[in-house]
Amino acid sequence: MAAAVAPSASRHASATSSPDPQAAAAAAATDAPLPSPWDGLETSILTDLxxxxxxxxLDSIKEAKTLILDPSLAGPLGLxxxxxxxxxHGVERMFWLENHSPAFVPKTSTSASAAAAAAAASVNAHGHPYSLKAINAPTRSVVYICRPEIRWMSAIAEHIxxxxAARPSSPLQHTYTVTFVPHRTEPCLQFLDREAVLSDISLLDFGLEFVPLEKDVISLEEDTAWKRIYADGDHTSIFRSAQALMTMQHAYGLFPRIIGKGNLARRLADLLIRQRREHLASDPTNPSLTTPSTSIDSLIIIDRSVDLATPLCTQLTYEGxxxxVVGIRNAHVEVDPALLTGTNQPAPPHPSQPSGSGTPLQMTSAPKKRKHRLDxxxxxxxxxxxxxxFAVVGEKLHRAAKRLNEDYEGRHQAKTVSQIRAFVGKLGGLQNEHASLRLHTGLTEKxxxxxxREEFNRMLEIQQNLVAGLDMNAQQQGIEDMVNEERSLVAVLRLLCLSSIVGPGAGGIKAKNLEFVKRExxxxxxxxxxxxxxxxQKAAKGGRSSTGAAAAAAAASVNGHAPGSAAAALPAAGSASASGDGVTTTLVFFLGGVTFTEIAALRFMSRQTRxxxxxxxxxxxxxxxSMIRDLSHGCL
Known part of the structure; x- marks a missing residue:
């Protein structure tokens, strides 16, 4: 485990059972904060939930605890x-959960070759044997919050x-609780049982569902959803999506209409309707399952496979x-500290703290990047x-800098005490604007x-020609030239996939040409x-479609009809469409991921309607x- 990321804290005395998200949704709705200037759906209810x-x-564990967190959950939980x-709520220290050490040999590894390889790997660079990685927790209670993945189960089994081994004739030094997000899985339980540690672990589930990234964007934050659904054939994410949408109905009322595009959109819609019937069977008087929502008029489900061309094209909005270029994860970017602090000097190193495994941190002179929330x-x-x-962003930044400079110059006109007080009162706001301008100017330069770069412009030209259907043979030759010049493999594969999807005919690239470029x-x-x-090649077979599926489906909702697709209109109950002066919300769900450019397009549509x-x-x-890297199994 890495360094501690939270200081000591006092124990919280209260304890409650972990609530069901759908049962708590109605209560969260009544306690939500006052509406923001955004006049659409109040998504802060989901944050509170x-x-x-x-x-x-956490409160279900009544004693003080040390929290060991799956790094992939830090972003979603931090939101x-x-x-x-x-x-x-009783967390005294926090550590990152790390993979098991080379010394850990699972009891399930019975083959001689596996045991020999593990033994050979259990020697460090100095020739000394490794020991099992133990945790260095200051509290008796240790709580893990992690995804249900075997690598984390291996690490937990090693800790136990x-x-x-440290106390062979005494009880364990710690009590261990594993909280699975979103829920435990049978393979994980079987692994812990085979390692003979399941009896020493208390199990909990935390069904993290939609996390608001923005006032108009909510996400399950399942980074591997695209790969699992469309490459692995694992439809767990579809079931999770149905559960999360069901919770939204508990909070906001029944979706009056459900429409979609794509085969998996149909599957998700059917699953959502079935879940509603099951809930009604157990609670037939629940008003949230019998009364159409007054704030959401429609749910539109977009199966990502019906439009793979859009994410394969380079996004040209600023956020896109x-x-x-930089990467946005969980609404955060990692940037150089100088962009946030306004100084080019490296941040002073923090004193080393013991990690959860007892290994001191190795501090380096190079400053690490810092996470910043884009809010x-x-x-x-x-x-x-x-x-x-992006072409107009530079001018916007120039105007902002000019206006900010004029505001700062206003200090010279402050002569009286009241004028000086007024300037000082707005100084904090000017400093915040200055920090924002510095950040976005730095990102724009990057x-x-x-x-x-010449490579970027060549790639963009080929993309635009492919989408426009211009001289496909010339675009294919352009891709082959990039291969011969050993350009970025990710860029080459992105163009190759786009060519396969938007190419003329039913098969995209001709088989002969495809085999040639694969060999190259x-x-x-x-x-x-x-x-x-x-x-x-397997994932792209289901993605041959025209671009702009999101806009087409959203426009169909506005016009009152469903787009031609495998999922036709699926009425749920009633009919809360926009009428009069009231503002209604259309919920557009992207199964398999959405790009920031598509989000921008839907925001544009919001601004076009009253x-x-x-x-x-x-x-x-x-x-x-990210789509290509997710399929690469770490080879890119």
Whole structure:
């Protein structure tokens, strides 16, 4: 485990059972904060619901506890609860959960070759044997919050076996609780049982569902949803999506209409309707399951496979390019500290703290990048430029800098005490604007370095020609030229997939041409990418469609009819469409991920209508690069 990330805290005395998200949704709705200037759906209800679920789970363990957290959950949980809240609910220290050490040999590894390999790996760089990794927790109670993955089960099993080895004739030093997000799975339980540690573990489930990334964007934050659904054939994410949408109906009322596009959209809609019937059978008088919502008029489900072309094209909005170049995860970007502090000096190193495994941190002189939340409610400049085409962002930043400079110059006109007091009163706001301008100017410079490269412009030209259907043979030759020049493999594969999807005819690229370019890729970049090519070919078969599925489906909702698709209109109950002066919301759910450009398009549609707003719901946010990397099994 890495360094501690939270200080000591006092124990919280109260304890409640972990609530069911759907049962708590109605209560969360009544206690929601006052509406924000956004006049659409009040999604802060979902933040409150997730926070209640997390804190109630912690309160079910009555003693002070050490929290060991799956790093992939830090972002989603950080959007719903802060460190101070965790401290108030009995968390004294926090550590990151790390993979098991080379010394850990699972009891299920019975083959001689596996045991020999493990023994050989159990020697460090100095030739000394490793020991089992033990935790260094200051409290008796240790609580893990993690995804149900075997690698985390291995790490937890190692901690318990190290505890036993240190005290062979005494009870364990710690009590262990594993909280699965969103729920436990049979493979994980079987693994813990085979490792003979299941009896020493208390099990909990925390059904984290929709997390608001913005006032109009909510996400399940399942980073691997695209790969699991469309490459692995694992439909767990579809079931989770249905559960989360069911919780929304408990909070906001029944969706009056459900329409969708794509085969898996049909499956999700059917599952959602079946779940509603099951809930009604057990609670027939529940008003949230019998009364149409007054705030949501429709649910539109977009199966990502009906439009793979959109994410494969390079995003050209500011926020989209920030995602393409820097990367946005859980509404955060990682940037150089200088962009946030305004100084080029490296941040002073923090004193080393013991990690959960007892290994001291190795401090380096190079400053680490810092995470920053991209929040349009506190960063008005970001709210202004995030959905704009990047070509006009520079002018917007110039105007903002000029206006800010004029505001600062106002201090020279402050002569009287009251004028000075007025200037000092707005100084804090000016400093915040200055910090925002510095951040976005730095990000813009980084993007311009990326977009100014010859490779980027060639890739963009090929993309646009492919989508426009211009001289497909010439575009194919352009892709082959990039292979011969050993350009970025991710960029090459992105263009190849796009060509396969939007190419003329039923088969996309001709089989002869496809085999030729595959052979060229393997000979140029290495045969370790053969599995990736086969996986991409399989995933792309279901993605041949026209671009703009999101806009088409959303427009169909506005016009009152469903787009031609495998999922036709599925009436749920009644009919809360926009009428009069009231504002209604259309919920657009992307199964398999959404791009920031598609979000920008739906925001544009919201601005074009007087009384309709679009809220984006999704399994996660994606880009063409992330889709390909997710399928690469770590080889990219």
């Amino acid at each position: 997730a926070k209640r679920g997390l804190l109630s789970t 719903v609860a802060d460190v101070q809240s965790l401290k108030h 076996r190290a505890d036993r 390019l920030v995602d393409e 349009s409610t506190t960063d008005l400049l970001f709210a202004e430029i995030r959905d704009l085409n 993007i311009m370095q990326f977009t100014g 890729i393997l000979q140029t970049y290495g045969y370790q990418y053969l599995a990736l090519l086969l996986t991409l 009384n309709r707003r679009f809220v984006v719901a999704t399994t996660n946010t994606i880009s063409g690069d």
